[in-house]
Amino acid sequence: MKHILFVCTGNTCRSSMAEGIFKSELTKNPEIGDKFIVESAGVNAYDGDTASANSIKVLKERFGIDISGHRSKQINSDLVNKADLILTLTVGHRDMVVYNFPGARDKTFTIKEFVRKNSKGTKDTGSLDVRDPFGGSMEVYEKCAEEIASEIRALMIVLKA
Incomplete structure (x- = not known):
């Protein structure tokens, strides 16, 4: 099994949503699901925080994904060492x-960056960052x-592939 670690700042918004969405997508792709x-994890996280209320709400309402049980983790050497691939949400996190x-x-x-590097024909030269929604509206x-x-x-x- 390959171990993927998503990383953002506090592990309450972007990386927790990425983890939830990735797990959901695995269930839709049985050929790689197992x-x-x-x-x-977060580069500046407090261990044990819940996902933000808006992250929980948007994933539940838009995707039918429940991340209410998520608890934040500070990135550490154990997580890094067991990860085969670390995907961050911004260049700064990377x-x-x-x-x-x-x-x-x-x-x-x-x-x-990882998707662009490994996708055929991808020429997107836009930002490599996913903007932090922390403190923003539901629309954000x-x-x-x-x-x-x-x-x-x-x-x-x-x-x-």
Whole structure:
């Protein structure tokens, strides 16, 4: 089994949504559904926090995904060492992971960077970051969740190849 770790700042919005969406997508892709373990963490997280109320609400209402049981984790060497692939939500998160865990350099990418690098014909040169919805309106959270879901659907195609 391959171990994927999603990383953002506090592990209450973006990476918790990415983990939930990825797990949901695995159930829709039985050919790879049992080949991956997924977790999430934050570069500046408090262990044990719940996902943000808006993250929980948007995933439940838009995707039928329940992340209410999510508890945040601070990234640590155990999580980094067991991960085969670390996907961050921004370039800053990627750089922070690599700075703090230099041995993870070859397995750490932003999710957009990894998808673009491994997709045929992808020429998108836009931002490699997924904007932080923290403190924003439901609309901001919805846009963020849709962006993450789009990247994860593209990631599924890459992982199946």
